[in-house]
Amino acid sequence: MLVYLIRRLFNVVATLLVVSVVTFGIFFAVPKITGSDPALMYAGRETNETALAGIRVKMGFDKPISEQYLLFVKGIVAGRDYNTGVDSTHCPAPCFGYSFKTETPVWDLMLDRIPVTLSLAVGAAVIWVIAGVATGVVSALKRRTAIDRTVMVGALAGVSLPIFFTGMVAPAVLVYGLGWLDVSNYRPLTEDPGAWLNSMILPWVTLAFLFAATYARITRATMLEVLGEDYIRTARAKGLTERVVIRKHALRSTLTPLVTMFGLDFGGLLGGAVLTETTFSFQGLGTAAVAAISAGDLPVIMGITLLAALFVVMANLIVDMLYAVIDPRVRLT
């Protein structure tokens, strides 16, 4: 188990290194090929050759790409000094460089944005897992009844409707139509939990609707498959009540594919829920990435890409560990 974990962590590091090489390659090599100049992007329009030369030296753009990459990795692991010979700036680890636009450290920017995305992802995940699995189970147990059909039509809608549509309809109905909620901007949990909750409910519901729909469909399909298994018949032959048969015997087997899906979905969401954040004007990682891309803010793009990759890889690792907990036939070797 421990050996397995250590080996998997090596894999995580290796994967992240590959991701970093690729992103570094794209974002720093491409300007070289296309003839655009990162120093110019950093400096903005009003500049002169002396200033650009200074930027090149300070940011290390004058060095070979391989050396720049090593400096980049070293910055993340151990911190980095930006040195022009005249003045020196220390960027403590993990240093992803400075934003071209705001000249703030990328790490600080990400730290600023993570709580928003995390709040969104965690809250929505709780809602969609509970709602999705519950409706999926009910739907499977009431197969081919009106309940089942209604739920599945709802799920189809959930899968088909884009966030920017439900994200508009949900406030229209819940806020302006029924008056159950009010609209507010994101407030940090640490500042005011009530306001935080109030600001999160609509985005949670919108985002959760999309995922819950998929989870309901998968749960229903898996549940129906499991209910046809021999061991369910055995459980019934033992004289167990239908409730025990479903909860203890059927549901546990249904969990396995859901855990896989959840790991990937949740890991992906932590890298930023772009559409939801945009629709509700949240300053999360997703909107930060979009802004960075349109502004050509290369260090921010790289930082967020790496962070998102880390989340996905870690989520996968946790899923694999959970497999072994759920299914005793899975050996971690």
Next chain:
Amino acid sequence: MTDTPSFVPEPAAAPGTEAFLSVRDLKVHFPTDDGLVKSVDGLSFDLERGRTLGIVGESGSGKSVTSLAIMGLHRTGNARSRPQISGQVLLDGEDLVRADADDVRKLRGRKMAMVFQDPLSAMHPYYTVGHQIVEAYRNHHPDADKKKARTRAIEMLDRVGIPEPAKRVDAYPHEFSGGMRQRAMIAMALVNNPELLIADEPTTALDVTVQAQILDLIRDLQKEFGSAVIMITHDLGVVAEMADDILVMYGGRCVERGSAEKVFYEPRHPYTWGLLGSMPRIDRDQTDRLIPVKGSPPSLINIPSGCAFHPRCPYADVPKGGITRTQRPELALVDAAEGADRHWSACHMSQEERTRIWTEEIAPKL
């Protein structure tokens, strides 16, 4: 029809006189989009405690559906896929067809238990063997604490011949061999001392060398607990070894029923002859080829008119007037004078004809 006065209607079970398990005119019909699947279409038999009934037949003859209907398992699961069921299943005088579903559930696993074909898929892969036995025990002994139930599980595992039961109780089904798994399955079925044990092809999924051990085990346990056993199989060898009585099913109905001795040595139905002819035997000349039953099992939606076996029966034209195609033969006593050792079969041929065909044409070739 027959020239012997052999048609004696089977007695309806009178209260207080019926056997331990008495099945009367059991019908299990599944409504499907293609039509009504008549998996079991009028089946009757009796079974006493301490006796073993072997139910034999091809795939789709209704053997397994019969067992599920006795257990009441057709009433579980999705309401839309449940079959229509009629007739009587009297267990100790209680009609399980009409009883409340939850009352039948309480009997399952306690008064009647079941062992399934493939023990690997029939045990939950995520729970230990011990856990699954404990669950079966505590379900019917709500007062028993975990420790007592665990002791009971270890005791049962020991009884069915699992080595190191105290250790193996915590193993998962996939950590057992096929034979051990089936032993554990039997331990689980017998943990509440059921009076009726239904074994549905209990050895089919097992290695040949293990089959005999499992059959021995079931027989020993039956002696010990005095339970009634229904052994469902398509393997006549298994039945020959285990059963006191044999019931041959074809197309959802019983075509021949009687003591094992009668059915094996004096069978009076062409389908039973066919089964015997297709069974490999160690005492037979190795150069003889097995004689398969021609054709394939009948459709249970459109069961052939008349005798369901007539399209495959080599003797379908022996009775005059095409009666085999128009009229369904009823189960009739082969010899009314036999009394206790009763032997029933459903065939339009006269007793004399069948006796002659068996002794002159069939038996010498077997």
